[in-house]
Amino acid sequence: MADFREVTVEELRHLVSDRAMSGETMLLNMGPQHPSTHGVLRLLLELDGEIVVNCIPDIGFLHTGVEKTIESKTYAQSEVMTDRLDYLHPLGNNLVYCLAVEKLADLDVPARAQAVRVILAELTRLSSHLIWIGTSSLDLAAMSTFLYAMREREMIMDIMEMCSGSRMMTTYIRPGGLWRDTPVEFESAVRKFIDLMPKRIDEYETLLTRNPLFLDRTRGIGVISKEECIQWGISGPVIRGSGLAYDLRKARPYSGYEQYDFDVPTQTSGDIYGRYLVRVEEMRQSVRIIRQALDKLPFGPVRSSNRKYVPPPRSEIGTSMEALIHHFKLWTEGYPVPKGSVYTAVESPRGEMGVFMESDGGPKPFRCHYRSPSFANLQIMPLLTRGHFVADVVGIIGSIDIVLGDADR
Amino acid sequence: MSEAMQKAVSAVQERFGAVVQVFKDETTLVVSADHIEDMMKTLRDEFAFTFLIDVTAVDYMPAEPRFNVIYHLYAMEKKDLLCVRVPVSSVRPQVPTVEKVFPGAAWFEREVWDMFGIRFEGHHDLRRIVMPADWEGHPLRKDYPLGYEEVQFTFNFDEIAGRKPSPKE
Numbered sequence: 001m002a003d004f005r006e007v008t009v010e011e012l013r014h015l016v017s018d019r020a021m022s023g024e025t026m027l028l029n030m031g032p033q034h035p036s037t038h039g040v041l042r043l044l045l046e047l048d049g050e051i052v053v054n055c056i057p058d059i060g061f062l063h064t065g066v067e068k069t070i071e072s073k074t075y076a077q078s079e080v081m082t083d084r085l086d087y088l089h090p091l092g093n094n095l096v097y098c099l100a101v102e103k104l105a106d107l108d109v110p111a112r113a114q115a116v117r118v119i120l121a122e123l124t125r126l127s128s129h130l131i132w133i134g135t136s137s138l139d140l141a142a143m144s145t146f147l148y149a150m151r152e153r154e155m156i157m158d159i160m161e162m163c164s165g166s167r168m169m170t171t172y173i174r175p176g177g178l179w180r181d182t183p184v185e186f187e188s189a190v191r192k193f194i195d196l197m198p199k200r201i202d203e204y205e206t207l208l209t210r211n212p213l214f215l216d217r218t219r220g221i222g223v224i225s226k227e228e229c230i231q232w233g234i235s236g237p238v239i240r241g242s243g244l245a246y247d248l249r250k251a252r253p254y255s256g257y258e259q260y261d262f263d264v265p266t267q268t269s270g271d272i273y274g275r276y277l278v279r280v281e282e283m284r285q286s287v288r289i290i291r292q293a294l295d296k297l298p299f300g301p302v303r304s305s306n307r308k309y310v311p312p313p314r315s316e317i318g319t320s321m322e323a324l325i326h327h328f329k330l331w332t333e334g335y336p337v338p339k340g341s342v343y344t345a346v347e348s349p350r351g352e353m354g355v356f357m358e359s360d361g362g363p364k365p366f367r368c369h370y371r372s373p374s375f376a377n378l379q380i381m382p383l384l385t386r387g388h389f390v391a392d393v394v395g396i397i398g399s400i401d402i403v404l405g406d407a408d409r
Numbered sequence: 410m411s412e413a414m415q416k417a418v419s420a421v422q423e424r425f426g427a428v429v430q431v432f433k434d435e436t437t438l439v440v441s442a443d444h445i446e447d448m449m450k451t452l453r454d455e456f457a458f459t460f461l462i463d464v465t466a467v468d469y470m471p472a473e474p475r476f477n478v479i480y481h482l483y484a485m486e487k488k489d490l491l492c493v494r495v496p497v498s499s500v501r502p503q504v505p506t507v508e509k510v511f512p513g514a515a516w517f518e519r520e521v522w523d524m525f526g527i528r529f530e531g532h533h534d535l536r537r538i539v540m541p542a543d544w545e546g547h548p549l550r551k552d553y554p555l556g557y558e559e560v561q562f563t564f565n566f567d568e569i570a571g572r573k574p575s576p577k578e
Contacts, residue, residue, distance in 0.1 A: 007542045015534060031573075061540035067524075068548055072555050103433055115503070230485070233461050251488055307483030340432045343481055343492065345462075356479065360465055371463040379516045408539050 015056050016046050020101050025053055028390075032061045034392040036139045039404030043381065043397075047388065052393060055385040057378050062408040070368045074334030075101055075175065083169040085370060086406035088128040091120050091160075092348045094173040095370075099254055099344040100357040101175040104337050107309055113177035114256040118293045119190060120163070120172065121255070121346070122286040125398075126197070127156040128349035129283050133204055136276075136398030140217045152200050155193050162186060164316040176304035190294055193273060194287050201283050208276070218272040222384040222396040225270060232383075233376045236351025237282065237402055239274035241266040248347040255346075260292045274398040279401075309335045334363035341367075350374055350401050374407040413487045417456035420447055437492040442504045445495050449480070449510045458482040458491060462508070464517035466497075466525045469502055470551040475499035476527055480507070480514075497527055506532040524549035 009016075009027065019025045023094040040061035046054040064083060069243035070078040082097045083090040095117060109117075120212050125381045134149035157167045172179050208214045214396060229239040239246050248266040249257040266273035266283035304310045311330050312323035329335075339361040345354035351373030360366040377400045410418070414436060421427045425444040429438040440448055452458040454490045462481040469475055474496035482491045495504055504530040518529045519538040526547035529535055537544060544551055566571045 011536070011542075028571075061538075062517070063539040066550060068553075068555060188559050231509065231512050233463075246485065252490070341437075342433055342435060343463075343490065352462065354463060354481070356463065356465055356481070367467045368467040369463075371465075375516065375520075376513060379513060 012044070012056060016054055019048075019053075020046050023046075030390075030393065031156060032058075036104065038135065038397060038402055040053055041378075041397070041402065041404055041407075043132055043393065044406065045385075045389065045393065050389050050391075052385045052388055052390060055382045055393070057381045059375075059404065059407050062244060063405045064405075064409065066409050067370065072364065074363050075337060075365060076330070076334060078368065079174070080171050081211065082370075083171055084405065085409055086348060086350070086353070086372065086403050087168065088131055088352075088403050089124050089348050089350075089406075090168055090170055091117075091124040091173060093344055093370075094171060095121055095255065096344055096346045096353055096355045097357075098173050098175045099346070100338065100342055100355040100368075103344055104340060104357060105175070105309055105335075105344045106338075107176045108304050109177055109255075110301045110304065111256075111292045112181075113300045114180055115293050115297050116302065117173055117179060117255050118257065118260070119290050119297075120160075122290045122293075123156050123159060123190070123193075125349045126283055126286050127285075129154050129279050130156075132279060132349070132398070132401045133208075136395070136401070137214070137395045139398045140214060142208060142211070142214060142219065148200070148204065148207075152197065155189075155196075159186070159189050159193065160189060164187060166178070172304075174310075176306060176310040178408075181302045185382055187294060187297070190290065193260045194290050194294075195306070197287050198284065201280060201287075205280060209280075214393060215273065217392070217395055218399075219269075221272050221388055221392050222399055223271045224380060224384060228380070232380050234351070234380060235376065236348070236373050236401075237275050237278045238351065238377055238380075240266045241278045242270035244296055248345055248352055252345065254344070257289075260289045262289050272395050275399045302343055336361060336363050337365075345371070348373055348406075350403065350406065353406075370409055372406040372409060373409075374402040374404070378402055378407055410434075411489055412488045413456070413484070414489045414491065417452060417458070417489075417491070420456070421451065424448075424451065435490065437494055439494045439496065442497060444492070444505065444506055446505045446510065448493070449482075452482060452491070453510055457484045457486060458489075460485055461511035461513055461517075462490075464507075464514055464521060466521045466527060466549075468525060469479060470499070473499060476502055476525060478504050478521060478527060479549060499508045502527040503530055504528075505530045508532060510571050523547065526550065 026047045028045045028047055032040040038294050039246050042058040066081050079097055082093040085093050114267040130149040130153045134146035137145040161167050164170035226242045226244045227240050243266055245264040245266050260286045265278050307326045311327055316323040317327055337359040341358035343356045353373055354371035356369040358367040383391050425440055425448045426525040427438040462483050464480050466476050466478045476497040478495040480493040496561040521527050522535050523537040523540050559569045
């Protein structure tokens, strides 16, 4: 049986001030089992009274070794695991994975599949932001927003279930298109949702935006400048809340985002309130994108006809020998992908989510690395919390919107 | 390759002897570990590659040099993406840190140390990040076995339970 070694304070000596060693300041563990750390995040806080002197994030409690497991499975099997990384944004994880495989294999994606991908990616963004607006305001003692947000999220979950058969772990987007076409009720369900949503967003805003208690807890807290964001590799609503309009949907468009007309909201304050306003406006923009995509949703196939990568339809297997062979090869051996390495990225609700994928020409990925936004954004916790109260640490964690499944992978 | 990128690439080629590879309109520079810090500084200050997206590594065992450390840089205004590769040998794998150029590299480098056992010289806080502090081995190396859990049945339940690691009393 393995011996377990305890980590002593001595090992963290270079991270805390000298006052901590003499006992003048206090070291306090926050988490990993703490409801406001949004998962299993442990923060080691150095406190002077109630003021945070230093904050040392400790992650890895949700490390599942997905990158290692991917190396031992075929491209089709690996995709299933990507759902579980950022569990509030499963379709985006699939999308970025598929974009990488498609780029390596030069796989075409039909127009309808691209548009459905955009609709579903934006719906997932909305559902993730709904969870965020609920939980982060819950941390700041606004209980009712959480209940309202969960109500709307349920509608999105129903749409996901309608398409893929699963509420969260969908694996609906596949290399070369989608698993199957959307059901007939899809369009009306999405329309019903986007007609309702703008009013509901207004409703959340009446609860929070001008609420003096909320303003007290968010204004001027956790401030970070644009320059610091760039230095630390921060992306997503955090960098936009600091005044830089860096959005991958505009900067390096993918999946046909260049066809849609939408704004990238920014705020210059760089505090929790700024990030709040950015996310709320982003929800409105997502609704706008979905409406446009739905209005010009083309008809046609949803899967590439390249049979070397995409399985043939069931009806063909009974009549075509070729189709039977392809089907057999795809589900037993998997498809070999040409040698090389690529980097693709999508805008996740938390920032830039990228995949670095390297293929050695075999049917299994040689290396698949997820560049996860939560991991990069968590790094600035010491900068954001320094000099604030312990109670504000909770608000700051909520405002950078971390998902530990994404940070630890 | 855009004009700004072309300029940056040829300058770096000349100054640091970097080798250029282009694959699927992604430009990759291969440079030796000795030059990495200076090259990053040059790219950041002179060619506006101000945003470090990512640091990761790949293990090419049994080839030599065994590892490649991979950096992705981004130029905000020009929207150029640049990949930098540093080959690292299997004997004392070591690369100078770039955290003085890009502070955000700190955690990414900790992750590469944790997963591949590549040391970053001059890093201020090179501890394991996702694995437990007392973990042995570096999981993403190709010679690290993929773990599994033994299936417990009624007849061997206690035997396997006894072998499972658990915190000591």
